[in-house]
Amino acid sequence: xxxxxxxxxxxxxxxxxxxxxxxxxxxxxxxxxxxxxxxxxxxxxxxxxxxxxxxxxxxxxxxxxxxxxxxxxxxxxxxxxxxxxxxxxxxxxxxxxxxxxxxxxxxxxxxxxxxxxxxxxxxxxxxxxxxxxxxxxxxxxxxxxxxxxxxxxxxxxxxxxxxxxxxxxxxxxxxxxxxxxxxxxxxxxxxxxxxxxxxxxxxxxxxxxxxxxxxxxxxxxxxxxxxxxxxxxxxxxxxxxxxxxxxxxxxxx
Numbered sequence: 001x002x003x004x005x006x007x008x009x010x011x012x013x014x015x016x017x018x019x020x021x022x023x024x025x026x027x028x029x030x031x032x033x034x035x036x037x038x039x040x041x042x043x044x045x046x047x048x049x050x051x052x053x054x055x056x057x058x059x060x061x062x063x064x065x066x067x068x069x070x071x072x073x074x075x076x077x078x079x080x081x082x083x084x085x086x087x088x089x090x091x092x093x094x095x096x097x098x099x100x101x102x103x104x105x106x107x108x109x110x111x112x113x114x115x116x117x118x119x120x121x122x123x124x125x126x127x128x129x130x131x132x133x134x135x136x137x138x139x140x141x142x143x144x145x146x147x148x149x150x151x152x153x154x155x156x157x158x159x160x161x162x163x164x165x166x167x168x169x170x171x172x173x174x175x176x177x178x179x180x181x182x183x184x185x186x187x188x189x190x191x192x193x194x195x196x197x198x199x200x201x202x203x204x205x206x207x208x209x210x211x212x213x214x215x216x217x218x219x220x221x222x223x224x225x226x227x228x229x230x231x232x233x234x235x236x237x238x239x240x241x242x243x244x245x246x247x248x249x250x251x252x253x
Contacts, residue, residue, distance in 0.1 A: 001025055001115060003026070003027050003046065004043060004049070005017060006050045006059070007029070007054075008053070012077075016107050017029060019105065019107065019108050033056050033061065036062055037062060046115060047073045047074070047114060048074045049107070050094070052079075053079060059078075060088060060089065063076070063092045064092050064093075067093040071178075073114045073118050074095055075095060075097070075098065076094045077097070078099055078100065079099070080099075086218055091177075091226075158188075158236065160185060167184065170230050170233060180222060180223040182203075183200065184237075187246065195245055201216060216245075224237055234249075
């Protein structure tokens with residue numbers, strides 16, 4: 001698989017390249033945002049590692065432009081400790097972020113986890129498409145479809161179409177990033193169950209993910225912000241203080 005690194009600090013880019021190539025990936029490097037967009041269009045990488053602080057065209061704008069034409073997974077790199085840049089990047093469509101300084105081994109681990117989740121999501125959509133066209137299913141529970149391979153989760157004011165990766169709140173479609181959608185599905189698939197941050201990290205980011213609970217907190221925050229921006233939206237995602245999060249269906253009005 002091919003990884004595109006867009007990073008203006010050559011020593012960092014070469015170090016990441018070394019570890020990724022040792023892990024079996026093909027790597028191409030761009031030193032600024034403009035060159036990164038050109039390489040993305042030409043090379044069609046499987047994942048982009050994108051620094052936020054770039055000359056000519058910053059990482060936010062590069063992310064925005066990539067998202068305008070492709071759903072390539074994006075791992076953002078930032079030297080800033082504040083949450084504002086991370087939240088902004090996630091809202092633009094980045095799948096994950098790392099704060100500098102970081103371990104090159106962690107970069108490889110995150111890349112593997114993102115690509116694994118992307119492959120699983122693609123395989124699930126392919127299976128659902130191959131099984132489609134068999135007519136409507138009767139006797140479905142209003143809250144969820146029964147069975148281990150539910151295609152749609154329904155709650156008052158909220159519909160989650162899993163194969164299409166589509167979310168509607170009060171009939172209005174809401175655009176979520178890959179990780180936001182995966183988080184919502186994990187929580188909504190087990191209403192009232194309390195998930196710790198560690199469990200959510202394992203389920204959404206992969207078992208070898210080396211991040212911390214703040215990653216979950218940031219993604220939950222952006223997920224809530226998007227869903228609750230719809231007028232009259234249900235407030236299903238609850239914080240269980242000192243433990244984690246749960247999905248709590250609202251009673252029909």
